[in-house]
Amino acid sequence: MMNWLGKLLGVERLESVSDWHVQFGAPWAHERPALVLFACMAMGALSIIFYLRYQGVKRKKASIGMAIFRTVLLCMLVLVLAEPEVAMEVKQNPRPLLLMLFDGTDSMNMKDGVPENTQAALKNALGESAPDFTDEAKRPTRQGLVQATLRSKQLAWLDKLSKKFRLRGYVLDQADQVREILMPQIDSDQVDADAVARQLDGAKANVTALGTALDDLRLRSRSHLLAGVVVVSDFDQNRGQPLLHAAERLKAPVYTVGVGPAKATNLSVGIQSSMVMKKGEKTTVTALLRQSGLNGREVEVELMARRLGTIEGSAQGEQFERVAQSSVVRMDDETVTAEIPYIPQITGRFTLQVRVKPLDEEVLQEDNYAQRDVMIRDESLKLLFVEHEPTWEWRFMKEVFHRHPMIGQEGFRTYLDSADFSVRRSNELFTETLVRSREEFFSYDIIFLSDVPERMLSTQFQKMLKEYVLRFGGGVVILAGPRHGPSALLNTGIADMLPVVPGQGLRVRHGQFNLRLTPQAANYDFMQLGENEFENRDAWRNLEKLQWYQPGLRPHPLATVLAEHPRATCVDAKTPQPLIAVRRYGKGEVVYFAFNEMWRLRKVYGEKYYSQFWGQLIYRMGLSRALGSQKRFRVETDRDVYQAGQKVRISVEAYSRNYEPLDLPDGVLTGRMIAEQGSGESKSAETMVSIPLSRDKVIYETSVPVFTSGLHRLMVKDPVTQDEVETTFTVSPTTAEGRSAVRDIAMQRALADKTGGKSYELHEVADLADDVKERSVEEYSNRRLPLWNTWLVLVLGLTLMLGEWLTRKLMNLQ
Numbered sequence: 001m002m003n004w005l006g007k008l009l010g011v012e013r014l015e016s017v018s019d020w021h022v023q024f025g026a027p028w029a030h031e032r033p034a035l036v037l038f039a040c041m042a043m044g045a046l047s048i049i050f051y052l053r054y055q056g057v058k059r060k061k062a063s064i065g066m067a068i069f070r071t072v073l074l075c076m077l078v079l080v081l082a083e084p085e086v087a088m089e090v091k092q093n094p095r096p097l098l099l100m101l102f103d104g105t106d107s108m109n110m111k112d113g114v115p116e117n118t119q120a121a122l123k124n125a126l127g128e129s130a131p132d133f134t135d136e137a138k139r140p141t142r143q144g145l146v147q148a149t150l151r152s153k154q155l156a157w158l159d160k161l162s163k164k165f166r167l168r169g170y171v172l173d174q175a176d177q178v179r180e181i182l183m184p185q186i187d188s189d190q191v192d193a194d195a196v197a198r199q200l201d202g203a204k205a206n207v208t209a210l211g212t213a214l215d216d217l218r219l220r221s222r223s224h225l226l227a228g229v230v231v232v233s234d235f236d237q238n239r240g241q242p243l244l245h246a247a248e249r250l251k252a253p254v255y256t257v258g259v260g261p262a263k264a265t266n267l268s269v270g271i272q273s274s275m276v277m278k279k280g281e282k283t284t285v286t287a288l289l290r291q292s293g294l295n296g297r298e299v300e301v302e303l304m305a306r307r308l309g310t311i312e313g314s315a316q317g318e319q320f321e322r323v324a325q326s327s328v329v330r331m332d333d334e335t336v337t338a339e340i341p342y343i344p345q346i347t348g349r350f351t352l353q354v355r356v357k358p359l360d361e362e363v364l365q366e367d368n369y370a371q372r373d374v375m376i377r378d379e380s381l382k383l384l385f386v387e388h389e390p391t392w393e394w395r396f397m398k399e400v401f402h403r404h405p406m407i408g409q410e411g412f413r414t415y416l417d418s419a420d421f422s423v424r425r426s427n428e429l430f431t432e433t434l435v436r437s438r439e440e441f442f443s444y445d446i447i448f449l450s451d452v453p454e455r456m457l458s459t460q461f462q463k464m465l466k467e468y469v470l471r472f473g474g475g476v477v478i479l480a481g482p483r484h485g486p487s488a489l490l491n492t493g494i495a496d497m498l499p500v501v502p503g504q505g506l507r508v509r510h511g512q513f514n515l516r517l518t519p520q521a522a523n524y525d526f527m528q529l530g531e532n533e534f535e536n537r538d539a540w541r542n543l544e545k546l547q548w549y550q551p552g553l554r555p556h557p558l559a560t561v562l563a564e565h566p567r568a569t570c571v572d573a574k575t576p577q578p579l580i581a582v583r584r585y586g587k588g589e590v591v592y593f594a595f596n597e598m599w600r601l602r603k604v605y606g607e608k609y610y611s612q613f614w615g616q617l618i619y620r621m622g623l624s625r626a627l628g629s630q631k632r633f634r635v636e637t638d639r640d641v642y643q644a645g646q647k648v649r650i651s652v653e654a655y656s657r658n659y660e661p662l663d664l665p666d667g668v669l670t671g672r673m674i675a676e677q678g679s680g681e682s683k684s685a686e687t688m689v690s691i692p693l694s695r696d697k698v699i700y701e702t703s704v705p706v707f708t709s710g711l712h713r714l715m716v717k718d719p720v721t722q723d724e725v726e727t728t729f730t731v732s733p734t735t736a737e738g739r740s741a742v743r744d745i746a747m748q749r750a751l752a753d754k755t756g757g758k759s760y761e762l763h764e765v766a767d768l769a770d771d772v773k774e775r776s777v778e779e780y781s782n783r784r785l786p787l788w789n790t791w792l793v794l795v796l797g798l799t800l801m802l803g804e805w806l807t808r809k810l811m812n813l814q
Contacts (some may be wrong), residue, residue, distance in 0.1 A: 025083035043074035096227035098165035102171030103233035125763035126156035145661035160769035209240030253757035260743035451481020470586030474532035475621025485550025499559035500552030526616035671716035
């Protein structure tokens with residue numbers, strides 16, 4: 001009875017009717033039911049008057065009969081217009097809603113090498129629907145496997161789920177939302193699985209944003225009783241909001257079905273090397289090899305190099321050539337390092353490439369090489385040390401840098417204000433004056449200011465130093481001395497660059513203390529001494545107790561404090577006094593020391609840690625930026641890797657030989673872009689590029705679309721030297737979906753565990769119907785059952801009209 005009534009009312013799983021009454025649904029009759037009675041009485045009165053007075057029927061009984069027939073017909077019309085119905089309050093226990101999310105991204109088009117045990121499990125589970133794994137040409141894609149499980153009559157997992165839940169399907173084939181698909185029913189107990197499978201064709205999304213997808217599902221289903229969400233994916237989340245956070249907001253269990261191998265056979269290559277190398281001196285290039293499924297295999301590692309067009313020498317772009325002997329490396333761990341000795345023989349800018357010959361069983365071969373641009377120089381780095389009077393720091397640093405392979409005696413220059421002018425003039429170690437020509441000044445790679453008074457720093461020097469850091473990315477190290485601290489620079493233009501805020505009248509403060517490193521120091525290489533944390537701690541303890549420091553008002557808001565005073569505070573009486581701090585300023589960086597006694601690191605250990613500290617700082621300040629004359633003409637792109645069809649933003653910062661804006665008649669730089677599609681020169685395509693002046697009188701910019709995959713070389717002619725300055729970028733046909741061939745099984749399990757769901761392999765989906773819990777909730781709702789069906793009214797009306805017609809015929813016969 002309840003099932004019949006439930007179908008009549010359109011109510012699923014009707015349990016009982018708690019109350020019912022008859023009412024009229026039409027607004028005019030619902031509020032005033034008496035109007036229906038009055039309308040019926042009026043219809044009866046009109047019918048009687050019409051037949052008894054105006055029809056002229058001789059027989060009174062016949063007139064009354066016809067009046068009754070017409071009254072009944074008109075009353076039925078009034079009742080239909082009043083919409084009589086039965087209002088009921090019903091109690092139901094509906095099937096909860098189960099959402100099904102299928103991954104429709106490009107990674108689902110991958111054809112994986114399925115292990116034999118997984119093949120056997122799939123064949124056993126799918127039965128006749130199992131695909132052919134033996135034929136390479138017929139090997140199914142990940143989406144093909146999902147479609148096979150949907151079509152499998154042996155699994156019939158959608159049918160089992162539909163008996164317990166209302167199914168609603170979605171496909172993740174867009175970056176910002178999901179697309180709903182139909183889940184048609186063949187009958188009450190069977191879903192049209194083939195129709196569902198067909199709607200999964202054409203996986204095309206370039207990114208997997210599962211977190212965004214779950215958030216979209218939450219918004220779509222917030223008014224429903226949700227039993228859970230079934231997610232069928234490889235879980236390679238690479239875009240959008242955090243997945244686990246979005247799953248928590250869903251407040252429903254998530255059941256994850258994994259597609260794709262948990263561990264694929266693959267080898268990826270990384271490269272580590274110095275950005276600057278010296279000609280003829282031995283250096284080491286480190287290859288980082290990361291593998292999965294290749295334990296015990298031996299691979300051949302090669303070091304290749306290709307010269308770029310550079311300021312130092314005009315090169316027309318050579319192909320990669322082997323520059324070191326190849327080595328065979330055994331993959332005994334997930335990550336293996338191979339050190340390759342390399343002695344540069346030619347100066348200029350080069351692209352170093354570490355490559356490993358691809359293996360047949362690898363899923364991806366695009367990551368079998370890695371490369372980086374390096375500078376090979378014959379001359380040394382140029383360092384200027386500005387000092388008021390000789391100090392221990394000045395003496396020891398001079399000795400260290402004289403022996404430094406990238407600086408040497410020819411690279412270290414000093415301006416010593418207390419030195420006699422004749423000494424500064426005759427000794428090549430010294431510079432005669434502090435203010436040099438713009439060409440010479442901006443060619444320095446790093447500048448030190450140590451214990452300098454304000455009077456030493458002319459307005460012209462201050463202006464050039466700020467420009468050196470702000471516009472040309474120079475590095476400046478400021479060492480406070482016992483006589484002159486940051487307060488000595490308060491009224492200079494240099495004060496704006498300091499990592500500390502100088503205060504008026506602040507003087508040196510004496511008292512023994514041990515320098516204390518901040519947690520941020522771990523992020524800076526030059527603050528890490530030795531080989532490990534314990535050695536680093538011992539090295540800094542070697543400074544022992546410092547005797548003094550120069551105070552500042554407070555750290556600059558944009559500065560990072562790397563070392564601080566253990567007791568002394570700033571003006572707020574809370575912030576510890578900064579002793580070592582670093583700050584970005586424009587394109588460059590400034591490092592500040594509140595003392596000039598780093599030479600104490602030499603105690604016990606000699607130059608071991610002292611040389612390491614200053615060497616690492618030099619690499620950070622000087623080698624990580626444009627070096628020497630490269631500050632004058634720099635070619636850059638907005639990224640290193642592009643997708644086919646994207647635009648490359650080319651930016652050139654160009655100055656004259658004297659580091660002033662170029663004076664070009666048409667305001668346009670010319671260059672050429674070479675797309676190397678293969679190893680042969682005939683396979684390279686060249687495009688001319690015009691780069692117009694854009695802003696600030698020195699920035700030239702343009703955008704160029706790229707469509708050809710592979711390595712691209714951008715070569716822009718320097719109008720001063722007529723040489724070509726080159727940079728490279730890569731155009732990859734592989735989307736973010738193709739960068740990983742392995743299912744993120746850790747994310748799959750974390751998603752299920754976080755929400756109280758369960759994780760499955762693809763051949764285990766039949767267990768879903770048993771594991772997904774029915775969240776039964778009793779619902780009370782008001783339902784209305786119309787008492788008059790349109791066809792019923794039509795039949796009754798025709799019957800009454802037929803009766804009236806028969807009555808007329810009988811009267812005529814009599």
